[in-house]
Amino acid sequence: MLALRTSAVLAAAALAIAAAPVHAQDEKKEIEKYQKMLAEGSPVELFELEGADLWKKKQGPKNESLEKCDLGMGPGVLKGAYAHLPRYFADTGRVMDLESRLVHCMVTLQGRDYKEATKRVFGNADKPSELEYLAAYVVGKSRGVKIAVSTRNPKAKAAYELGRQLFHYRAGPWDFSCASCHGVAGKRIRMQSLPLLDKPSGARRTYATWPAYRVSNSQMKTFQWRLNDCYRQMRFPEPTFGSDATVALTMFLAVTANGEPYDGPGTKR
Amino acid sequence: MKSKSVHLLLGGLAAALLAAQLAYADPTLLEVRAVMHRDFHARGQAVMSRVDQDDVQYLCTITRDKPPAHRVKEMEAAQLAMIRYPADGNYIGDWKRGAKIASSGKGMTWKEKPGQNRGGGCYNCHQLSPKQESYGTIGPSLKHYAKVRPGIEGQKYVYGKIYDSKAFNLCTQMPRFGTSHSLTEQDIKDVTAYLLDPASPVNQ
Numbered sequence: 001m002l003a004l005r006t007s008a009v010l011a012a013a014a015l016a017i018a019a020a021p022v023h024a025q026d027e028k029k030e031i032e033k034y035q036k037m038l039a040e041g042s043p044v045e046l047f048e049l050e051g052a053d054l055w056k057k058k059q060g061p062k063n064e065s066l067e068k069c070d071l072g073m074g075p076g077v078l079k080g081a082y083a084h085l086p087r088y089f090a091d092t093g094r095v096m097d098l099e100s101r102l103v104h105c106m107v108t109l110q111g112r113d114y115k116e117a118t119k120r121v122f123g124n125a126d127k128p129s130e131l132e133y134l135a136a137y138v139v140g141k142s143r144g145v146k147i148a149v150s151t152r153n154p155k156a157k158a159a160y161e162l163g164r165q166l167f168h169y170r171a172g173p174w175d176f177s178c179a180s181c182h183g184v185a186g187k188r189i190r191m192q193s194l195p196l197l198d199k200p201s202g203a204r205r206t207y208a209t210w211p212a213y214r215v216s217n218s219q220m221k222t223f224q225w226r227l228n229d230c231y232r233q234m235r236f237p238e239p240t241f242g243s244d245a246t247v248a249l250t251m252f253l254a255v256t257a258n259g260e261p262y263d264g265p266g267t268k269r
Numbered sequence: 270m271k272s273k274s275v276h277l278l279l280g281g282l283a284a285a286l287l288a289a290q291l292a293y294a295d296p297t298l299l300e301v302r303a304v305m306h307r308d309f310h311a312r313g314q315a316v317m318s319r320v321d322q323d324d325v326q327y328l329c330t331i332t333r334d335k336p337p338a339h340r341v342k343e344m345e346a347a348q349l350a351m352i353r354y355p356a357d358g359n360y361i362g363d364w365k366r367g368a369k370i371a372s373s374g375k376g377m378t379w380k381e382k383p384g385q386n387r388g389g390g391c392y393n394c395h396q397l398s399p400k401q402e403s404y405g406t407i408g409p410s411l412k413h414y415a416k417v418r419p420g421i422e423g424q425k426y427v428y429g430k431i432y433d434s435k436a437f438n439l440c441t442q443m444p445r446f447g448t449s450h451s452l453t454e455q456d457i458k459d460v461t462a463y464l465l466d467p468a469s470p471v472n473q
């Protein structure tokens with residue numbers, strides 16, 4: 001009886017889908033289904049494993065690993081570290097995000113030259129970058145940990161405020177700001193849904209799933225890349241990797257996402 | 270004595286709060302611009318002057334796209350004066366070429382050369398041809414737009430809107446394709462044709 005009723009309902013639903021034009025709601029469901037499918041076949045774990053090897057690999061003039069790198073929770077402590085980044089670091093007197101802190105560790109622990117360490121921050125499908133592997137590994141250690149980025153330190157607070165202003169700063173030949181695309185809920189570019197990012201409702205889920213593996217490029221993408229490519233599409237000059245402006249914008253988005261259990265590395269279209 | 274010390278304590282607290290507020294105050298847009306000049310770098314055609322705001326970008330930023338009415342009138346008029354309408358008085362070009370420009374989201378980025386891949390990115394934000402299902406929703410649907418903007422007045426409006434959108438809606442998210450030299454006069458005529466030509470798929 002139940003089976004019969006279920007199949008009747010399914011048949012009716014199939015008919016309704018076949019008969020009706022594709023409504024936005026259906027489209028959204030289709031996209032969600034597709035995203036779930038993507039996530040199930042995602043290679044993020046491979047990136048995490050490769051990143052773990054790189055974390056332990058001795059290299060640089062000092063022939064050291066990154067195992068003593070302090071990401072804010074103490075030397076070598078990875079559990080939950082990403083969920084608290086960006087944060088103020090007393091040893092540098094700066095607010096740093098994951099990528100700028102990783103480079104800091106390469107320089108201080110491994111004795112590497114800053115230029116060498118940042119020569120190839122964004123990789124490609126054939127050859128991912130060292131930072132992409134490392135980021136995948138480190139963020140994976142925060143899965144399930146609630147994002148809790150603090151602005152108690154005055155410099156952290158200043159970074160947050162600067163990030164908020166940057167988010168709304170309209171410029172460039174096309175007059176865009178981040179808010180042009182991410183300031184209103186429920187909009188999309190082509191078929192791609194645009195998350196509202198200056199409110200927790202949209203920022204939480206989106207921020208908690210970066211860095212992410214992008215199926216369309218077959219690449220692991222870091223958050224620094226995400227900001228870089230947004231600014232490219234906004235027709236701005238290029239944000240300098242790890243600069244205070246990029247960290248400030250990350251700070252603003254991270255704080256807006258506070259409270260969300262971290263769920264990355266994500267898998268995107 | 271006791272009340273005086275409480276008073277002092279409160280006064281001290283207020284001063285500390287004020288200092289804290291000052292320290293945490295929003296950076297001004299000039300400060301933001303200075304940060305961008307320090308933390309961004311020119312790449313290809315994306316030169317550093319692109320982060321310097323003009324008066325429209327500045328006002329729309331500080332008012333979060335809700336400019337006061339008394340400023341809107343004069344500033345829209347100034348934008349209107351920027352529009353160079355075609356000398357031949359003809360606003361309609363080749364809709365087939367316009368279709369390509371409307372579909373392309375390229376051009377003006379640091380990866381491209383000046384004038385290369387000139388796209389209007391129209392489908393990124395608008396529905397146009399009913400046959401194209403992949404369209405964005407930041408702007409209104411322009412399906413069957415010839416009905417909405419008939420006649421030569423409609424043609425002039427559409428040409429002008431693409432050339433300088435801010436002349437008609439000061440803080441719109443739509444770029445100023447003519448004023449910013451992103452599209453040429455011929456490009457804009459072609460996109461205008463794509464929107465208004467009865468033979469264009471937009472109007473089928």
